[in-house]
Amino acid sequence: MSQQSLVILGIESSCDDTSAAILKNDTILSNVTASQAIHEQYGGVVPELASRAHQQNIIPVVDAALKKASVTLKDIDLIAFTQGPGLMGSLVVGTAFAKSLSLALNKPMVAVHHMHAHILAHFINEGTPIPKFPFICLTVSGGHTQLVRVNSPVEMIVLGSTIDDAAGEAFDKTAKILGFPYPGGPFIDRFAKEGNPKAFTFSKPQVGGYNFSFSGLKTSVLYFIRKEIVKNPHFIEENKADLSASIQDTILEILFKQLRKVSKDTGITEIAIAGGVSANSGLRSKLQEEGEKLNWNVYIPKFEYCTDNAAMIAIAGKFLAENQQFADQNISANARLPFVKS
Structure with missing residues (x-):
């Protein structure tokens, strides 16, 4: 396998997006994704329907x-x-396809951890600055919220994670309370731009270490809405911008409180974000603001590399191959794959 001109096929099928990408060295030649609209009517991803669509x-x-x-x-x-x-x-579906193709083409394959790939998307060659090691990455998605110390492309340490809901879940669950369609996170982001982030106050948890908690926020919003609707049945519609802005502000403050803490304690000022929620405009703006205030060097992924995509799988595969971490035909899918291999 020539390192001079390495062509990688990346395949991503972890949830409801089927994606394939072609990477040549560190440059993306294509990144194609088929999304599944069928889940919208159910208010969430239906696993059986997702696997059939893949x-x-x-x-x-x-x-x-x-x-x-x-x-x-x-x-x-x-x-x-x-x-x-x-x-x-x-x-x-993705694992079986990759194994079959590897066998048919007699080409090597590598098995990628989904969240590692989100982080390594920063190393796709787009002509923009890339993080210097070590850096801290705040990974925020529908299923994960973590603070990760990235020492190298193949050495990452989780310093903190959510003890209950992920940040993406917090956005979607509070959006559901407000009656927004699924997925609700983008609706909160859109309405928040027109609202006052300090209009309403919701609970922020006290969690040890560098961990996060978002389930209390969901409960706080639910009880608040129930109380206000009794007084005014049109409360949500009349205040959706302020409600969205206040919810988003609360979620961001929970995230950034721990991010500021870990940066101060480690002395690391190379700060990146990754994952689906890193597409949130409020999060992107706040990272830039905090970076200016705290002299961080901040790294924000392109929108197309925030949500699930195969380009990030391909670039992660490149680093695994360079580290000789190949998979064989005994490899199997792992729904609960640990972040760090023991």
């Missing part, structure tokens, strides 16, 4: 990625796929 989508998506990149299967040097964590049925 089976339908994976071949057309890989084919589209190859064509967009103007490469063929014969040009592929390495296959990188998401091993976990995620929905088991969804992961099995």
Whole structure:
């Protein structure tokens, strides 16, 4: 496998997005994603429906990625796929496809941790600055909220994580209370731009170490809304901008309290964000503001690399291959894949 011109096929299927990407060295040639709109009517991802849609989508998506990149299967040097964590049925589809393709093409493969890939998306060559090691990455998604010390592309240490809901869940669950469609996070982000973030006060947890908690916020919002609706049935509609801004401000303050703390304690001022919630405009703006105040060097991923995508799987695969961490045909999907291999 030539390191001079390494062509990687990345495959991502951890939840409800089927994605394939072609990476040449550290440059993305294509990044194609098929999303599943069917889950909107259920207010959340239905695992069985997701896995069936992956089976339908994976071949057309890989084919589209190859064509967009103007490469063929014969040009592929390495296959990188998401091993976990995620929905088991969804992961099995991507894993089985990658293993079959590896066998058919007689090409090596690497198994990628989904959250490692979110972090390593910062190293895709886009002509923008990349973080210097070590750096702190705040990973925020629908299923994860973590503070990670990144010492190298293959050495990452979780310093803190949520003890209950993830930040993405907090956005979606509070949005559901307000009656917004699923997924509700983007609606809160949109309405928050027009609202007063200090209009309403919601509970912020006291959690030890560098950990997070968001379940109390959901309960606080629920009880507050119930009380106000009794007095005014139109309360949500009349105050949706202020409610959204106040909820978003509370979530961001919970995140940044711990981020400021870990930066101060470690002395690390290279700060990045990653994961689906890093697409939130309030989070991106606040990171830049905090960076200016605290002299952080901040790194914000492009929008297309925030949500689940195969480009991040491909770049993570590149680092694993360089570290000789290849997978064999005995590899299997792991819905609860640990962040650090023991």
